[in-house]
Amino acid sequence: MAEHAAQKIDTKTAWGGKISPFNASYGKLMMWFFLVSDALTFGGLLISYGFTRFNAQDAWPIGEETFNSLPFLGHGYPLIYVALMTFILIVSSVTMVLAVEAGHRMDKKGVTKWMIATIIGGFFFVGSQAWEWSHFIHGSEFGKVELADGSQAIVKGHFGEIKNFTVTVAGKHHKKGEVITDDLMHQYHHAVVEGHIVNGMITLHDGSVAKVNKEADHEMMLVIKKAGKKHKLSDKISGEEASKLYYGAINSGESHKVIYGADLKENEYGPQQYGQFFFFITGFHGFHVFSGVCFNIIILLGVLKGTYQKRGHYEMVEKTGLYWHFVDLVWVFVFTFFYLV
Amino acid sequence: MKRDDIIEYSLDAHHSEEEGVKMRKKIWFVTALLTVITIVEVALGSLIKQSSPSWPIIKVLFIILTLIKAAYIVLSFMHLGHEKKSLKYIVLVPYIFFILYLLVLLLTESVYVAGVWEKHGY
Numbered sequence: 001m002a003e004h005a006a007q008k009i010d011t012k013t014a015w016g017g018k019i020s021p022f023n024a025s026y027g028k029l030m031m032w033f034f035l036v037s038d039a040l041t042f043g044g045l046l047i048s049y050g051f052t053r054f055n056a057q058d059a060w061p062i063g064e065e066t067f068n069s070l071p072f073l074g075h076g077y078p079l080i081y082v083a084l085m086t087f088i089l090i091v092s093s094v095t096m097v098l099a100v101e102a103g104h105r106m107d108k109k110g111v112t113k114w115m116i117a118t119i120i121g122g123f124f125f126v127g128s129q130a131w132e133w134s135h136f137i138h139g140s141e142f143g144k145v146e147l148a149d150g151s152q153a154i155v156k157g158h159f160g161e162i163k164n165f166t167v168t169v170a171g172k173h174h175k176k177g178e179v180i181t182d183d184l185m186h187q188y189h190h191a192v193v194e195g196h197i198v199n200g201m202i203t204l205h206d207g208s209v210a211k212v213n214k215e216a217d218h219e220m221m222l223v224i225k226k227a228g229k230k231h232k233l234s235d236k237i238s239g240e241e242a243s244k245l246y247y248g249a250i251n252s253g254e255s256h257k258v259i260y261g262a263d264l265k266e267n268e269y270g271p272q273q274y275g276q277f278f279f280f281i282t283g284f285h286g287f288h289v290f291s292g293v294c295f296n297i298i299i300l301l302g303v304l305k306g307t308y309q310k311r312g313h314y315e316m317v318e319k320t321g322l323y324w325h326f327v328d329l330v331w332v333f334v335f336t337f338f339y340l341v
Numbered sequence: 342m343k344r345d346d347i348i349e350y351s352l353d354a355h356h357s358e359e360e361g362v363k364m365r366k367k368i369w370f371v372t373a374l375l376t377v378i379t380i381v382e383v384a385l386g387s388l389i390k391q392s393s394p395s396w397p398i399i400k401v402l403f404i405i406l407t408l409i410k411a412a413y414i415v416l417s418f419m420h421l422g423h424e425k426k427s428l429k430y431i432v433l434v435p436y437i438f439f440i441l442y443l444l445v446l447l448l449t450e451s452v453y454v455a456g457v458w459e460k461h462g463y
Contacts (some may be wrong), residue, residue: 022428029428036432040439047443054451055458064387078387086379094372097418101364104356313355318420325418329411335379336407337447340386341400 031319035326038288042330045284046337049277058234059225061154061270063339071131082339085128086331089289092121093328096296100321103314108303111317115300118324122293129286136278139261141185143192144225144268145249146257151228153237154268155246160215162188168201171208180210188212195255222246225270278338285334288327295320371417378406404444 022029053060064078071081095117102110142155165180165187174180187204190196196203202212221238222245224231231237237245249257259268267275299320308314356364382403389399416422421429 022425022431024424024428032428032432036435039436043439043443047446050443050447051451051454054447055455057452057455062391079383080387083379083383087376090372090375090379093414093418094368097368098365100420101361101368105358105361106355322419325414328418329414332407332410332414336382336403340382340403341447 025315027315027319028322031322035322038326039330042284042333045277045281046333049281050337052273052277056271056273059271061225061274063341065156066269067132067339069135079339081128081132082335085125085132086335088121088124088128089328089331092118092125093325095121096321096324100314100318103308103317106309106314108306108309111303111308111314112300115296115303115317119293119296119300122289122296122324126286126290126293129282129289133279133282137261137263139259139268142220142246143189143258143260145222145246147222147228147231147245147249148252149228149230151224151231152226153222153224153231153245154270155220155222155242157220158218160217163213163215165202165204165210165212167208167210169209171204171206173206174204174208174210180204189260192250192258193256193260195253195257197250198253199251217243220246281334281338285327285330288330292320292324292327295323367417371413374413375410378410382406400448408440 024032063082067082068078069075069081070077095114099111099114099118102114140155141159142157144152144154146152162184165184167174167176167178167180170176188197188202191202191204197212200212202210204210219238220242221236222242224233224235224237227233259266261268262275262278264276264279266272269275299316302308302316303314308316385399385402389395415433421432
């Protein structure tokens with residue numbers, strides 16, 4: 001079979017129409033057409049992102065400040081996680097190209113090995129993205145705060161740990177004097193958003209009132225991301241003043257003074273569009289990666305069955321490879337324009 | 342019986358063991374290059390603040406590095422560099438224009454429009 005394919009192909013018999021445009025097979029050419037049109041979609045998304053981002057200038061969040069966490073290790077690792085994701089995708093692109101190369105030598109074992117590696121890489125990337133999304137949606141410990149003058153600020157620094165709540169007024173579930181140590185952060189965030197904290201006293205779900213015993217925050221700094229009557233855009237407030245303003249807003253007893261995490265309506269990082277672009281662009285790309293993994297699995301099954309070996313060429317691996325590299329290519333642009341600049 | 346799936350494979354891209362060794366060498370070279378570029382990008386991104394005066398240069402540098410990365414992926418991994426010239430340029434030329442449009446919009450146009458909005462309202 002292999003000698004058939006190794007022959008110089010007569011242009012009179014290639015394709016049904018007796019000619020072979022661009023000396024490429026029908027399937028491959030169609031894959032290129034698809035990729036060109038798909039690239040236009042991503043291009044449109046990135047252009048609208050770029051326009052909005054540079055239009056907003058200083059109000060826009062900075063990539064290395066928003067994405068600075070690692071699983072299990074906490075904060076202080078700017079962009080390392082995204083770089084790791086990029087690296088995983090590059091490596092899986094390399095294993096894909098090695099699978100294609102093995103296919104050109106009709107090396108079935110090689111193709112199988114490298115295809116499996118590519119699929120594993122794809123799963124790693126999709127998993128990483130799931131963690132990033134969850135982290136992005138969940139948000140930080142401080143959140144974004146709306147100050148008394150109407151300005152909005154993001155908060156930097158180390159959040160002092162909450163030790164416990166000491167109940168001072170009994171409710172349905174808690175007695176007076178009881179010390180609550182469970183699920184503190186969640187209840188605290190909920191109370192802050194609902195405006196249930198006044199003068200350091202938290203009103204819990206069941207109606208009991210408790211004193212919040214919390215360690216002091218360190219190196220707190222407010223960075224104004226939306227101007228108000230008093231504070232201008234990009235103003236930085238640190239030290240006592242920052243703490244006073246931040247806890248002033250929390251203890252005001254008004255709801256929605258602090259935003260934690262992100263959804264499509266609002267997010268703690270910056271303007272509304274920031275969250276929307278994040279979900280849409282990385283989501284659209286992640287969906288491409290997921291589809292790519294599915295295609296790769298289908299092709300791997302074909303390789304294992306020996307379909308392509310019998311056919312005399314591994315062009316199917318090349319075609320799915322083109323799609324897979326394209327996904328990597330798009331990520332290179334997303335990485336630069338969404339995370340770096 | 343005539344097998345039409347064989348004649349469909351028009352690229353005739355089979356190669357020998359020796360050629361394979363050479364190709365793999367090139368693949369590992371491109372891998373190393375892409376990795377190094379990514380590391381440089383992250384290092385620059387975390388070391389130099391957006392507020393620093395050298396940021397505009399860094400921004401342009403990021404774009405250049407990205408384009409180098411993209412070129413290697415398309416021309417080497419996607420094999421476009423070895424396709425027929427006509428196919429190569431049919432894919433690349435629209436994108437060169439498209440990317441230029443993206444850069445103009447990002448680097449100058451959006452800032453200008455922001456200025457106009459600030460002055461005259463939306």
